[in-house]
Amino acid sequence: MRTAMAIAPDGARNAADLRDPASFDHVGRDAGATFAAGGVLADLADHDSRIVVGCADLTYVTRLATFGARHPDRFLYYGISERNMIGAAAGLATTGLIPYVCTFACFSAILGYENFRTDLAYPRLPVRVLGTHAGISMGFFGTSHHATEDIAALRAVANLTVLSPCDPVATEALLRGTVDHDGPIYFRVGRGRETAVYQTVDQLRLDRPTVLARGDDVLLVATGVMVQECLAAAEALRADGIGASVLDVHTLKPFPGEAVAELAAAHRAVVTVEEHTVEGGLGTMTVEALAAAGVATPVHKHGLRDEYALVGPPTHLYRYYGLSGDGIATVARRLLDRKSPTPLVADPLWTDQDRADVYARLGVPR
Secondary structure (H helix, E strand, O other), rough: OOOOOOOOOOOOHHHHHHOOOHHHHHHHOOEEEEEOOHHHHHHHHHHHEEEEEEEOOOOOOOOOHHHHHHHHHHHOOOOOOHHHHHHHHHHHHHOOOOOEEEEEEHHHHHHHHHHHHHHHOOOOOEEEEEEEOEEEHHHHHHHHHEOHHHHHHHOOOOOOOOOOOOHHHHHHHHHOOOOOOOOOEEEEEEOOOOOOOOOOOHHHOOOOEEEEOOOEEEEEEEEOOHHHHHHHHHHHHOOOOOEEEEEEEEEOOOOOOOHHHHHHHHOEEEEEEEEEEOOOOOHHHHHHHHHHHHHOOOEEEEEEEEOOOOOOOHHHHHHOOOOOHHHHHHHHHHHHHHHOOOOOOOOOOOOOHHHHHHHHHHHHOO
């Protein structure tokens, strides 16, 4: 039986008490996580009495304990009651407060979809929902804990802003820049293991996507943790003499369609990359934007197909679905090599054989 642990000054727990050698996800699950929200919100709350924070049984793994340690009178704990938390946040917002509530993306965006629509967006209340561990980053926890449909679902909700930071600095920039935003916001966040992309918050502009690398051949359009993988892919392509631009689309709604289309028009091909199904997400929005602008640059939507992800370690899953830097570079090369590209390249460029090869390299029996 585990012993109770007090909140440390930085909101962390003793990692030694969390080690479970039988599970990839639980070895040092809290240790080393780089969630920025707890500290950033605590800093903002120092000077803004409207800010309150709610959490649904994930105080430590999301680092919101940092906020709780500094502002215990404004930290609300809801237990495993995510939809109730979103509804309660709506009520708090009607009193002039700005609630930030946090849970895994699967429990906020998927389980709480109706609460987003009716409780938050319909009355346009200033509630900010942080959906952490998005995409397939929950790995071993399986389909119930994967969030690979949240972009597609929430982009359809009127009055809702959808943000997808790629690293802690981007998270901080988007949190600080939207305190007074009129209406609800969904923050789609990773699992706190993201490598740094930005060094300072002023590198990211809220009103436009960020070009992080430039090349003339292929445009890699990414969001969230896939930004890091696209940067790795751009390096691999550059070694082959292929110039790749990398675009961080941190704001998914409202989608910066004009900026994306203008940049796409200057390249031979576009690959959109998302830790999400290719149905209705970043790729779909990119195709729609290019069509509206009359840009005929070939586009390939790369992500999960119309399927549910396997159960396994997140890093293995990224390799299996071609969402690592190497996989993305492979897809980009194949798109550029096509003899007769069409405006939308729908057939998979990361094939079943590629998936089988990953299995073999990992030594996983079929």
